[in-house]
Amino acid sequence: MNALYSLVLVFALVLIALFGVGTAHMAGLFGTLLPYVAVAVFLVGFANRIIGWAKSPVPFRIPTTGGQQKSLDFIQHDRFDNPVTPGQTFIRMVLEICCFRSLFRNTKVELRDGRVTYASSKFLWLFSLLFHYSFLLIVIRHMRLFFEPVPACIGFVEMIDGIMQLGVPRLYMSDLLILAGLGFLLSRRLQDPKLRYISLVTDYFPLLLIIGIALSGIYMRYFEHVDIMAIKKLTMGLVTFSPVIPAGVSVVFYIHLFLVCVLLVYFPFSKLMHAGGVFLSPTRNMPNDTRINHHENPWNDPNIKPHSYEAYEDEFREAMIEAGLPVEKKA
Numbered sequence: 001m002n003a004l005y006s007l008v009l010v011f012a013l014v015l016i017a018l019f020g021v022g023t024a025h026m027a028g029l030f031g032t033l034l035p036y037v038a039v040a041v042f043l044v045g046f047a048n049r050i051i052g053w054a055k056s057p058v059p060f061r062i063p064t065t066g067g068q069q070k071s072l073d074f075i076q077h078d079r080f081d082n083p084v085t086p087g088q089t090f091i092r093m094v095l096e097i098c099c100f101r102s103l104f105r106n107t108k109v110e111l112r113d114g115r116v117t118y119a120s121s122k123f124l125w126l127f128s129l130l131f132h133y134s135f136l137l138i139v140i141r142h143m144r145l146f147f148e149p150v151p152a153c154i155g156f157v158e159m160i161d162g163i164m165q166l167g168v169p170r171l172y173m174s175d176l177l178i179l180a181g182l183g184f185l186l187s188r189r190l191q192d193p194k195l196r197y198i199s200l201v202t203d204y205f206p207l208l209l210i211i212g213i214a215l216s217g218i219y220m221r222y223f224e225h226v227d228i229m230a231i232k233k234l235t236m237g238l239v240t241f242s243p244v245i246p247a248g249v250s251v252v253f254y255i256h257l258f259l260v261c262v263l264l265v266y267f268p269f270s271k272l273m274h275a276g277g278v279f280l281s282p283t284r285n286m287p288n289d290t291r292i293n294h295h296e297n298p299w300n301d302p303n304i305k306p307h308s309y310e311a312y313e314d315e316f317r318e319a320m321i322e323a324g325l326p327v328e329k330k331a
């Protein structure tokens, strides 16, 4: 049901842009005003969430660890699963952010011959990587719409992405891979009953929204062959703050752009904020040096003095002996 709601929602968004531009002729609203509002909401919302997290106190070391902590010399220390120095923590973060290392450890529970078994499951890791890297490549390639002249590095990314030289216009591998990634992420939620049970509209909606963006983009490039020069006039108008609505821009472009605007507005308030949050996650970005450094709680009340067991025993020794309690020092 949640998947269906999300699908209806994305369809409704497509219809809003279709009728808004196609029937109500509001290209100005969809092509200039909404993108500005969306970018502003995204930037302010994103910064706000990051500042909120950055200001949250983290008085203790709370890294999640998956390996041996630094201990005695003869016990092998797992440097990247249980980092102890800032350098090791940095490498752990790079591996997490660039390689999704924790997803690589994903396991699945199955009943085999009536017994509960845990098995490695790498598909989530693989398809998540495919999705995220394809998304990144597509965003980098799109930068050609916002730069004049187009930087050489964007041309290089386009060349690599289309290196198979299939078809006219050339097929970008990232277009296929993003659909494969998104298709897997969606179907795993729908197919696995456990996952389906815990999946909400907020899980399906962003997936379906991004699928909508990718499909409308693919339709524009490979099927409708939109007037890219007219679109570039529009996008350059946006970045130079002299917005124009050129003639000949297809309505599918406005649908594509509207879905992107919705994604931008939705982003800071959604689980998609993991993109920024991963950098500030104290379970990941802290070294686990609790056996090396003594951490004092910064919130300790200075008026309350610590009372060691030694001092406690000194204070109550006689009463303890009288009550028959064991003491460390007799007098």
Ligand code: HEM
Binding pocket: 135, 138, 139, 141, 142, 145, 172, 174, 175, 178, 213, 214, 215, 216, 217, 218, 219, 220, 221, 222, 225, 226, 228, 231, 235, 253, 256, 257, 260, 263
């Ligand atoms: C979340 C951001 C976006 C995603 C994921 C996305 C995705 C895609 C995809 C998958 C394609 C198919 C062809 C290709 O890969 O180049 C495409 C094409 C296109 N997109 Fe986007 N897009 C995004 C944002 C935008 C924005 C902000 C604009 C313009 C304001 C835009 C304009 C276009 C145009 C004009 C095409 C057709 C390109 C061509 O014919 O070569 N897209 N988009």
